[in-house]
Amino acid sequence: MNRKPRVIIITGQPCTGKTTLGRKLSKDLKLPLISKDEIREVLYNNFDYKNDEATTSISTLNFELMFSFLNSILYSRTSCIIENVFEPKKYNSVFNELKNKYNVDFIQILLYANGDTLFERFKNRAVT
Numbered sequence: 308m309n310r311k312p313r314v315i316i317i318t319g320q321p322c323t324g325k326t327t328l329g330r331k332l333s334k335d336l337k338l339p340l341i342s343k344d345e346i347r348e349v350l351y352n353n354f355d356y357k358n359d360e361a362t363t364s365i366s367t368l369n370f371e372l373m374f375s376f377l378n379s380i381l382y383s384r385t386s387c388i389i390e391n392v393f394e395p396k397k398y399n400s401v402f403n404e405l406k407n408k409y410n411v412d413f414i415q416i417l418l419y420a421n422g423d424t425l426f427e428r429f430k431n432r433a434v435t
Contacts (some may be wrong), residue, residue, distance in 0.1 A: 319418030
């Protein structure tokens with residue numbers, strides 16, 4: 308009997324530690340990680356993003372790639388982790404479609420941090 312695949316959804320505002328937690332869980336649980344930051348880096352390194360329109364296009368492409376990768380992983384009945392700022396109004400329907408299509412269970416982790424911590428993380432991120 309095949310086990311139901313599970314997707315761990317890590318979400319929260321920027322600088323709350325989504326990528327850090329995703330990498331740790333990926334390593335500890337030996338599950339593939341679909342990371343917004345890793346995909347975004349590839350896109351920004353390969354496309355001109357000096358205007359708002361390009362930045363919006365890259366952001367849209369980032370989400371499309373993430374869900375394409377997720378579809379491929381779920382097609383193989385493999386559990387995984389995905390992290391991004393998932394707005395419920397926009398993405399709940401997408402996750403529900405995947406649940407129905409692949410008979411998958413979702414576990415959602417919502418991260419948050421206090422204002423001082425977020426401010427420090429934003430400052431550090433701006434430097435890198």
